[in-house]
Amino acid sequence: MTCADAVTNAPGQAAQRKVGPGGPTEDAALPERKGERTRRRILTAARRKFAEVGYERATIRAIATEADVDKSSVIQYFGSKQDLFREAVHWQIPHDELTTSDPGQTVENRLRSMLDTWAADPDSPMAVLLRTSMTSDEAAELLRRHLTVQVTDHIAATIDAPDARLRAALFSAIMMGLAAQRYLLHLPDLAEAEVEDIVRIATPLLRSLIAPEM
Amino acid sequence: MTCADAVTNAPGQAAQRKVGPGGPTEDAALPERKGERTRRRILTAARRKFAEVGYERATIRAIATEADVDKSSVIQYFGSKQDLFREAVHWQIPHDELTTSDPGQTVENRLRSMLDTWAADPDSPMAVLLRTSMTSDEAAELLRRHLTVQVTDHIAATIDAPDARLRAALFSAIMMGLAAQRYLLHLPDLAEAEVEDIVRIATPLLRSLIAPEM
Known part of the structure; x- marks a missing residue:
């Protein structure tokens, strides 16, 4: 299992997809993919930051900077730091x-x-x-x-x-x-x-x- | 091996003993023992502090406070933070x-x-x-x-x-x-x-x- 697979299989990610307005349609395909990319970038940045400074000292602001997105994007995609951490460290053994x-x-x-x-x-x-x-x-x-x-x-x-x-x-x-x-x-x-x-x-x-x- | 044994066997401690004025004599026995106790208290405090906040964030000042001694005592007994760390985490398998x-x-x-x-x-x-x-x-x-x-x-x-x-x-x-x-x-x-x-x-x-x- 690669890291990317683990992320793809994260239950939180599936839940996030359902939040969209009526699910993905052909018209919505492009923004959906962009959203996926942003989510992945935030998750990668979060893992790097958590590994570097630990859970307590990693701030949403620092993770947003690392991912080159707004702090509000991180909150929009993941809610709290706790939820982001859970998703960032989630893995599933096949x-x-x-x-x-x-x-x-x-x-x-x-x-x-x-x-x-x-x-x-x-x-x-x-x-x-x-x-x-x-x-x-x-x-x-x-x-x-x-x-x-x-x-x-x-x-x-x-x-x-x-x-x-x-x-x-x-x-x-x-x-x-x-x-x-x-x-x-x-x-x-x-x-x-x-x-x-x-x-x-x-x-x-x-x-x-x-x-x-x- | 207990933790105390590991501390007793630390090479740095043996070196420290030699530093005394002509080695322990009967007259010097009491201060020698007090010095040993202080060293141990500092080592115990150092281990607690390093475990709690990690190597980089543990300061000599915080370790001194934890051990209830002056910062200068820590420096006198152990020199630098690096030397203190080395001795605090030293152990010897018998x-x-x-x-x-x-x-x-x-x-x-x-x-x-x-x-x-x-x-x-x-x-x-x-x-x-x-x-x-x-x-x-x-x-x-x-x-x-x-x-x-x-x-x-x-x-x-x-x-x-x-x-x-x-x-x-x-x-x-x-x-x-x-x-x-x-x-x-x-x-x-x-x-x-x-x-x-x-x-x-x-x-x-x-x-x-x-x-x-x-």
Whole structure:
């Protein structure tokens, strides 16, 4: 999943579209596209600003300046800073696409998809949420909810063991530790490693976590 | 290792002791102890302040206020903010104590020691360094150096495989992901789990990482 996909799939964006006067028509197609572009520009600027100075210190004014739009446009498109933040850091894991009948393959798909997402954009929604969650209770609460619903709940449902939830939570922790050290903190040995080597070593580990021999 | 041990083992502190007039004597014992207490109070206050507002925004003045000492005392004991930060986030893993002839036992020792350290103090040196490294290049550089020297180099030296360094780096990433989600971000499933359950599930995983079947 790329960052752009995550934005496109954001539920808030779908809601925004419905707000238009009677929905998109052929005549309205051009302004609609322009509106989309402006929304995206604001979201990109918001992610950059939130990542840079944290949730509390990022102002709507600074984000508007970064996006080269009026402050009123930001408010018109997104409402409050809280709503803008929620949409900027929203991401959706394409569970259906990643899941196969083979647990090893599913784990490998999840790992590759996660590495691709983080590699594609240093200010991806997940990266910005993790970065901001270290200094903001609001961001940390959103991260807890996202990871629990988007990762732990989904993975736990696929594990046939009494400690399924803890195994799923450890899966999430390992994926986050890996992404954080490779892409956010740039630990040299991980940052310089080939994706294939990471996949080769980490896949059997993650597989044994979610498909334990009973 | 507790937070206090980490502080006691800090090299800067040893250097400070040597600065005294001819080293501690019986007469000098009392002021020496008072000096130690003041140093510790400043270090604790510094960790709290750095964790709260980040490296860049924490001022020596604010740390002095938090520690209830004069700004000049902070400078006298630690020099610059950079030096104070280095000492506040310094920690030393007791590798010799943790290592046994059995890789599984060594891994379990490492895991328990890490969980104990983080549980003992929400502002432990490692926790503060991780928190601040998300918003400060200076802190991130220090974290990279600490983790590479304190964890990756040590673990890699014990692994008998051509990809020893990457395996050691993944070990470090997994430990950090686990600590961050349990103690910093309070992901509910991990935060509420029993230590014994985490050790039971994570030990075989980490063992297979550092003692791969060739």
